[in-house]
Amino acid sequence: MNLEYTEDQVLFRDGAERFLSAEYGAGARARSTGAEDGVDPANRSAFAELGLFALTVPERLGGLGFGPLELAMVLECCGRHRVVEPIAETAIAARALATAFDAPAAQRWLPPILSGEIHATVALLSNADIAEAGDADIVSGAVPLTRGAPGAGLVVLLADTGEGERRAFAVTPGTEGVSVSAKRLLDESRGAMLTLERARIPSENGSLAADSVDQLLDELTLASCWKALGAMRAASGQTARYVQEREQFGRPLARFQAVEHMIAAQSVACEEAEAAALLAALSMDLGPSSRIRAVSAAKNKIGRASDVVAKNAVQAHGGMGVCDELPIAGYFRDLAAFRAMDGSARHLDRYERDVLGSGCFRESAILGTDAP
Amino acid sequence: MNLRLDESQRAFRAEVRDFIAENLPEESRRGQSLLTGVYPEPAISVPWHRKLAGKGWLAPMWPKEFGGTGWTGFERFIFENECALAGAPYVFPLGLRLVGPVIFTFGTQAQKDRFLPRILTDEDYWCQGFSEPGAGSDLASLTTRAVPDGDDYVVNGSKIWQTHAHHANMMFTLVRTGSGDGPKQAGISFLLIPLDTPGVEVRPIVSIGGDHDVNQVFLSDVRVPKSNLVGEVGKGWDYAKFLLRFERAGGFAAARLRASLKRIGRVLESRMAAGIEIHPDARRRIAEVAIDVDVFEMLELKILGPLAAGEDPGPISSILKLRTSQLKQDVAEAGHLALGEDGAIWPTEVESESDALPGDYLNSRAATIFGGAREVQLGLIAREAFRR
Ligand SMILES: Cc1cc2nc3c(=O)[nH]c(=O)nc-3n(C[C@H](O)[C@H](O)[C@H](O)COP(=O)(O)OP(=O)(O)OC[C@H]3O[C@@H](n4cnc5c(N)ncnc54)[C@H](O)[C@@H]3O)c2cc1C
Numbered sequence: 001m002n003l004e005y006t007e008d009q010v011l012f013r014d015g016a017e018r019f020l021s022a023e024y025g026a027g028a029r030a031r032s033t034g035a036e037d038g039v040d041p042a043n044r045s046a047f048a049e050l051g052l053f054a055l056t057v058p059e060r061l062g063g064l065g066f067g068p069l070e071l072a073m074v075l076e077c078c079g080r081h082r083v084v085e086p087i088a089e090t091a092i093a094a095r096a097l098a099t100a101f102d103a104p105a106a107q108r109w110l111p112p113i114l115s116g117e118i119h120a121t122v123a124l125l126s127n128a129d130i131a132e133a134g135d136a137d138i139v140s141g142a143v144p145l146t147r148g149a150p151g152a153g154l155v156v157l158l159a160d161t162g163e164g165e166r167r168a169f170a171v172t173p174g175t176e177g178v179s180v181s182a183k184r185l186l187d188e189s190r191g192a193m194l195t196l197e198r199a200r201i202p203s204e205n206g207s208l209a210a211d212s213v214d215q216l217l218d219e220l221t222l223a224s225c226w227k228a229l230g231a232m233r234a235a236s237g238q239t240a241r242y243v244q245e246r247e248q249f250g251r252p253l254a255r256f257q258a259v260e261h262m263i264a265a266q267s268v269a270c271e272e273a274e275a276a277a278l279l280a281a282l283s284m285d286l287g288p289s290s291r292i293r294a295v296s297a298a299k300n301k302i303g304r305a306s307d308v309v310a311k312n313a314v315q316a317h318g319g320m321g322v323c324d325e326l327p328i329a330g331y332f333r334d335l336a337a338f339r340a341m342d343g344s345a346r347h348l349d350r351y352e353r354d355v356l357g358s359g360c361f362r363e364s365a366i367l368g369t370d371a372p
Numbered sequence: 373m374n375l376r377l378d379e380s381q382r383a384f385r386a387e388v389r390d391f392i393a394e395n396l397p398e399e400s401r402r403g404q405s406l407l408t409g410v411y412p413e414p415a416i417s418v419p420w421h422r423k424l425a426g427k428g429w430l431a432p433m434w435p436k437e438f439g440g441t442g443w444t445g446f447e448r449f450i451f452e453n454e455c456a457l458a459g460a461p462y463v464f465p466l467g468l469r470l471v472g473p474v475i476f477t478f479g480t481q482a483q484k485d486r487f488l489p490r491i492l493t494d495e496d497y498w499c500q501g502f503s504e505p506g507a508g509s510d511l512a513s514l515t516t517r518a519v520p521d522g523d524d525y526v527v528n529g530s531k532i533w534q535t536h537a538h539h540a541n542m543m544f545t546l547v548r549t550g551s552g553d554g555p556k557q558a559g560i561s562f563l564l565i566p567l568d569t570p571g572v573e574v575r576p577i578v579s580i581g582g583d584h585d586v587n588q589v590f591l592s593d594v595r596v597p598k599s600n601l602v603g604e605v606g607k608g609w610d611y612a613k614f615l616l617r618f619e620r621a622g623g624f625a626a627a628r629l630r631a632s633l634k635r636i637g638r639v640l641e642s643r644m645a646a647g648i649e650i651h652p653d654a655r656r657r658i659a660e661v662a663i664d665v666d667v668f669e670m671l672e673l674k675i676l677g678p679l680a681a682g683e684d685p686g687p688i689s690s691i692l693k694l695r696t697s698q699l700k701q702d703v704a705e706a707g708h709l710a711l712g713e714d715g716a717i718w719p720t721e722v723e724s725e726s727d728a729l730p731g732d733y734l735n736s737r738a739a740t741i742f743g744g745a746r747e748v749q750l751g752l753i754a755r756e757a758f759r760r
Contacts, residue, residue: 001445003374005678009373069373240757246387260754267757271691272664275671278534282375297663352659360633361659364453364627365666366375366673367385 001270010196012051019050019112020081030366034082037151037182038190039085039119048116052087056095056219061106063098066220071299072226079230082330084189086119086148088223094121096156096216100168101207109154109170118153121146122220123194126277128159128165136200139169141178142193145341148306149192150182157196158213166213170205193328196211202296218295221293221342222284225277225298228306228338235313236266243316253316269305276301279365293355293365296347298337303339310335377450381623384447388454392505396460404461405635406722408731409583410738412461414539425492433466433623435682438476438488445677449624456627462534467491467498469623471544473682474562474615478603487564495540501531501545501565501589502612504596509748511546512556512609516591518547518563520598525563527550527571527594533742537574537587541567546608561610563590564600581734582718617685619743620693623676626669629699632732633662636707639726643710654709661699661706668695690744690752697739697746704729704736 005013023046031040047053055071057063071091078087082143094113097106112118128141139159149155157169171178177199240263243253253259278299283294310332314321321328355361360368377385403416411417424430424664428645432448434440456462468491473489490496507514516529527547537543543565550559567574571594577586603611636658640650675688685692707729708715719727 001377001381001677003373003674005373045490056534086682129682207596236757239760241760244758254754254758257751261750265751267753268691268694270715271688272667272695274670275674279375279667279670282373285377293666298659298664300663301667319616339736348656348659349661351663352655356655356659356662359637361666362457362630362637364457365669367377 005160006193008357009066012070013054013077016050016052016074017077017080019046020077020083024081024083029082029084029127033188038149038184038188039151040294041116043085044119047087047118048114051323053094053116053256055091055092056113057098057110057114061098061110063094063110063164063287067132067339068222068284072277073282075223075226076230076233076278079227079232079334080234081328082187082231082334083227084187086121086189088220088227089121089146089148090119092216092220092223093122093156095167096158096212097170099212100156100216101170101266105170105207107217111286114152117149118311119153120154121148121152122148122158122216124160124217125196127162128167128196130159130161130165133200135203137169137195137203137206138168139199139201141196143196145183145185145191145193147185147189147191147341147372149180149194150190158217160213162273167237168207168213169201171199171201172205175199175201186340187334189337190367215291218291219284221295221299222277222280224338224342225273225302227282228302228335229270229273229277231331231338232266232270232302232306232309233335235328236270236309238265238326239266239313239316242320246318259316262316264286265311269308273302273305273309283365289354289358289360292350292361294349296355297365299342299344299347300351303344305336306335326369360372381446381450386452388451389458391427391429392454392458392460395427396420396458397423400461401459404459404631406728407461407727408581408728409579409721409735410535410556410742411464411513411585414464414494414497414536417461417464421463421494422461425494430463430492431472433469433618433681434472434476434488435680438472438484439492440681443681448681449673449677452627452723453630456631459631462628464497465619466500466535466540467496467542470500470620471498473610473618474544474602475480476682477614477639478562478611480599482599483564483602489627491525491734496542497536497540498544499534499537499540499567499587499589501534501537501543503531503533505530505532505588509745511612514546514548514560514561516545516547518549518561518568518596520549521595523598524595524603525598525601527563527565527591527596529591531589531591532587533577534574534587534589535585535742537589538576538584539568543589544602546612549608550606553600557609557706559606560608561605562602562611563596564602565594565596569594569596571595579735580737581731583735584750614684616744617687617689620689620696620749622649624672625692625696625699626665626672629665629668629696632703632707633665634724634730636703636710638755639707639729640710643724648712650710651712654706654712655707659725661702664699664702668699671695687752687756690749690756693743694740694746694749694753697743700739701736704733709734 054063059065123143123146125141131138155171159167280294280298283290397419400420432441436442518525549561571592573590
């Protein structure tokens with residue numbers, strides 16, 4: 001057991017933080033929110049250059065060889081700076097290519113992602129209907145709202161047949177039988193629902209060795225949790241500062257107890273969210289039941305905690321909280337999107353079934369389950 | 373960063389587990405499993421204290437020179453988890469966790485030599501005499517007065533809410549020794565009072581759950597030797613704040629919350645075995661509370677794991693205290709919910725674990741009152757946020 005970040009981890013995170021502070025202002029963000037697919041190519045190249053998409057790809061495939069924790073740490077910075085591009089989605093699609101596909105597929109698709117030429121995303125296709133047809137698979141099913149899908153050069157579909165079988169497919173734009181219904185999301189990023197109707201996916205773009213499908217989905221949830229944590233920390237820090245500056249009735253708002261208690265609730269929520277995010281990140285390599293337990297706990301807990309932070313942030317800012325003048329409204333929208341997406345209900349269900357149902361909630365989350 | 377146990381931590385865990393399996397007295401385990409009050413009675417906890425003391429494991433939170441174990445924070449975490457999950461009774465904290473650190477940090481050599489060993493042998497069973505009828509949250513407005521007279525102080529006043537004073541032979545108190553000018557925090561001293569001194573009277577108070585845990589203590593012309601004053605005259609408020617940080621972040625409460633969840637798990641199991649259906653709302657709420665406990669376990673480990681034994685946890689202790697108290701209530705309420713309509717029954721005798729759940733729920737309401745009420749903690753937490 002060890003709870004210290006390594007020097008490398010801190011260096012990488014601080015590098016990302018410095019880049020975002022210096023380069024990712026309102027102007028840069030607006031270039032992406034104004035782009036049709038929600039991703040400005042110049043921004044994407046800059047993120048690629050920083051190594052964000054290569055972060056969790058093994059070194060032998062041209063990546064940086066870090067793990068989910070390091071990606072998570074960078075995502076926290078992205079949350080603070082309201083990064084709108086699909087960073088986690090692209091990084092995890094790259095990781096999926098490296099871990100769930102054979103080498104030729106990985107070598108075909110990784111270079112354009114790592115160079116920033118395209119962005120990519122990961123999507124869940126549950127209850128997929130899969131039939132083999134010679135040198136292709138014929139796939140049907142519906143993909144729920146997936147961030148980063150519009151304009152993606154590649155969508156990694158993580159399919160489950162509903163009968164325990166897991167498959168992964170690399171789907172390119174324009175594949176026959178795939179329709180994309182693009183949406184603008186509350187955080188101004190873009191997402192899409194995909195419908196596959198007898199989509200023909202060449203066998204070389206499919207993978208049977210997809211044991212890691214559940215793990216990859218959990219990595220995506222983990223990343224979204226850390227991004228939310230960044231937004232929460234920023235929103236509560238700004239709220240604590242604001243109420244000390246703003247005066248009413250001849251004194252700072254901070255001197256009113258009702259306001260004090262809003263600030264305290266935010267502090268507690270942030271500490272708990274950070275612990276939840278950390279527990280999930282550190283459980284990724286402890287075995288499936290620890291991972292499932294901690295990731296589902298984190299998604300549910302951070303969902304509730306982010307609600308406390310976001311609502312109090314707006315309330316304590318008064319009218320300024322409900323207009324677009326300050327970043328507070330933006331953080332509120334980011335966190336509202338986080339709460340709504342990525343199977344918030346699914347995670348409580350999964351926890352209830354796998355942790356409560358199995359009785360392992362009676363054991364320590366850290367020392368119990370399948371912890372070695 | 374990682375949560376994997378290394379070789380020596382695994383060996384340590386096995387050693388602790390074996391020790392508990394061989395030494396935990398059955399009546400202590402049973403007593404803890406039927407607990408409804410805040411702390412188990414000494415008849416339940418002291419036999420277990422003795423086993424731990426015999427092994428040198430009673431005071432992991434103390435530095436080694438005073439009888440601590442020299443364990444790292446992670447080892448303390450493992451130890452607390454193993455004990456709680458095996459159903460060991462909670463160690464009574466007033467001597468070990470509250471007054472002990474004050475004595476080894478601020479006491480004279482003579483006080484350390486006398487009082488610390490007697491905590492480890494349970495020759496002294498301590499209670500806390502801080503609150504007064506007129507001084508609760510506003511503790512510094514206390515009026516119990518100690519007037520010097522030769523080698524003694526003569527103490528007059530009343531304390532209230534003393535947990536286990538009816539079992540204790542010693543009480544650490546805050547008393548007013550100053551003139552009364554200046555801020556009310558000045559002129560308070562930290563005094564140790566033997567409860568067998570003439571002029572001390574202990575009267576019981578029955579709790580909302582029907583238990584006798586707390587008392588009112590009356591002090592009339594009680595003579596206490598001056599050598600029982602800890603640290604400097606008039607500095608009692610500083611020592612009290614120090615002590616309260618230990619009270620609030622006393623260590624690895626998640627393990628005890630988990631033990632309570634485990635009890636609820638067993639009750640659920642026996643109800644389901646009896647063909648009783650658990651309402652989906654109750655299941656959902658229990659799942660949510662279990663998630664909160666998982667997360668709190670990590671929060672505590674992150675904050676307390678890196679600390680040395682006896683190290684002051686600092687202002688973050690208010691966040692730990694607040695969440696410990698709220699989770700105590702949430703877990704107890706989840707247990708009550710698990711009983712469905714049977715939760716309305718107030719058992720006359722607590723004979724099974726499910727009998728204990730209604731009383732546990734009722735008494736849990738005290739958790740956000742003692743040790744500094746919830747509203748006071750929120751204020752402290754906010755002020756810390758403003759400092760950053
Ligand atoms: C089971 C139990 C065990 C205890 N054990 C001990 C013990 O062993 N030794 C000991 O010395 N004491 C003990 N206490 C006493 C405990 O510390 C006090 O009850 C506590 O400090 C609150 O004081 P009070 O009861 O006077 O409530 P009050 O201070 O009267 O508070 C009543 C309500 O008002 C709120 N309030 C008070 N001030 C403010 C404020 N400034 N802003 C906002 N809200 C405020 C409180 O939060 C609370 O909700 C125990 C109490 C209980 C219930």
